[in-house]
Amino acid sequence: MKFLCVPCDEQMEFEERSLPGDGTLAAVFRCPKCDHETAMLTNPMETRLVSSLGVSIGGRQVPEQPMEGVRGGLSGGREDAFADDPTSAAAPVRWSVEAIERLDVVPRFVRGMVKRIYTDWAKEQGIGEITPAVMDQARTDLGLEEM
Amino acid sequence: MSGKGGVGKSMISAALATALQADGDRAGLLDADLHGPTAARMCGVKPMPLAVADGAVRPATGVDGVAVMSMDLLLAEGAPLAWRGPETDGFVWEASEERRALREFLSDVEWGPLGWLIIDLPPGTRRMLDLFELVPELTGVVAVTLPAGAARSSVDRALGLARQRGIPILGIVENMVGYRCPQCDDLRPLFPGDGGRELADSHGAPLLGRIPFDPDAAQLADGGSLAELLEATHCGQALRAVVESLKSEVESP
Numbered sequence: 001m002k003f004l005c006v007p008c009d010e011q012m013e014f015e016e017r018s019l020p021g022d023g024t025l026a027a028v029f030r031c032p033k034c035d036h037e038t039a040m041l042t043n044p045m046e047t048r049l050v051s052s053l054g055v056s057i058g059g060r061q062v063p064e065q066p067m068e069g070v071r072g073g074l075s076g077g078r079e080d081a082f083a084d085d086p087t088s089a090a091a092p093v094r095w096s097v098e099a100i101e102r103l104d105v106v107p108r109f110v111r112g113m114v115k116r117i118y119t120d121w122a123k124e125q126g127i128g129e130i131t132p133a134v135m136d137q138a139r140t141d142l143g144l145e146e147m
Numbered sequence: 148m149s150g151k152g153g154v155g156k157s158m159i160s161a162a163l164a165t166a167l168q169a170d171g172d173r174a175g176l177l178d179a180d181l182h183g184p185t186a187a188r189m190c191g192v193k194p195m196p197l198a199v200a201d202g203a204v205r206p207a208t209g210v211d212g213v214a215v216m217s218m219d220l221l222l223a224e225g226a227p228l229a230w231r232g233p234e235t236d237g238f239v240w241e242a243s244e245e246r247r248a249l250r251e252f253l254s255d256v257e258w259g260p261l262g263w264l265i266i267d268l269p270p271g272t273r274r275m276l277d278l279f280e281l282v283p284e285l286t287g288v289v290a291v292t293l294p295a296g297a298a299r300s301s302v303d304r305a306l307g308l309a310r311q312r313g314i315p316i317l318g319i320v321e322n323m324v325g326y327r328c329p330q331c332d333d334l335r336p337l338f339p340g341d342g343g344r345e346l347a348d349s350h351g352a353p354l355l356g357r358i359p360f361d362p363d364a365a366q367l368a369d370g371g372s373l374a375e376l377l378e379a380t381h382c383g384q385a386l387r388a389v390v391e392s393l394k395s396e397v398e399s400p
Contacts (some may be wrong), residue, residue, distance in 0.1 A: 048231075049239050053240075066203050066251075069251055073230045077223065079223070080196045081196060083196035084199045112199070
């Protein structure tokens, strides 16, 4: 989907996205010529539909994880269905107690994958400790609609 | 594939994969029946987490060495297939989720070098269409039917769809062709009709085999003892003959 700035006849560029965590998604697009901004808001059903089609609004920021669609979308998955490779998660990035508590809310079915994504992102950003605020930032930056 | 439910596709798929593996061909079994997965149980997969490493998920391995990927390995005991999302309007995205799951079972699983990948499709044609689009160059389809006319017409429609999409029909397997009397060993008919032969003739495909109903075989399949099923039952004998016919069909120019 593209947006067009009608007065300028220019394709608008993706600016930022916001994921409040309630299933909704807001994406802001800006006209490169006149700087006019417009925002798109999707409700939870629309967000889910877009996600199920494998679309990442604003482009993909994180490499695709193996079976991430199933792991992110399945409800009622076995908690110990996957054994993620621990080597990549065992990085010199600390997790604050609050961040671990928040991670514990993620179903075990998908927790290993989520933890690795946050850890890799923090490493790339040079962040030494993952806190809930860092997780929020990562979610928005990476477009992790379901995490 | 079949188009019709309850014809024994899953047991036959799992038994074919096991027989091929026993013959020295590395075989994999992808259970595309996401709502009623049984492949892991039939192949005797011991419950353990699937390893995720190097950007791929390693398939489970059945007791006879068949590589298996099935929703059965991912769902909690007794849990139905359900997707996260708002409680209403699930029909809008569920088909996409299931198609994506099938794609990931194919592409994100490190199947390794396989001689055969058997894909067990659920009844109906939706998943079959997904598969045809995801893997346009399939070696072919094997249809499982019953002798009775009702099954025949459903399978006929599914085969018509395969032909329409240019997918080769490798052959027909007629299941539950009769019940072998435990006293006299006679094969007595279970259903009226000759659905397998009729389908084979109308689609110009070989009848790969006719499998008798065998309660012992059903019990062995349910218990994940397919090697024993293949070795020790009439049903197993017939299935091994199907494997030979299937190999000839695939290997013939």
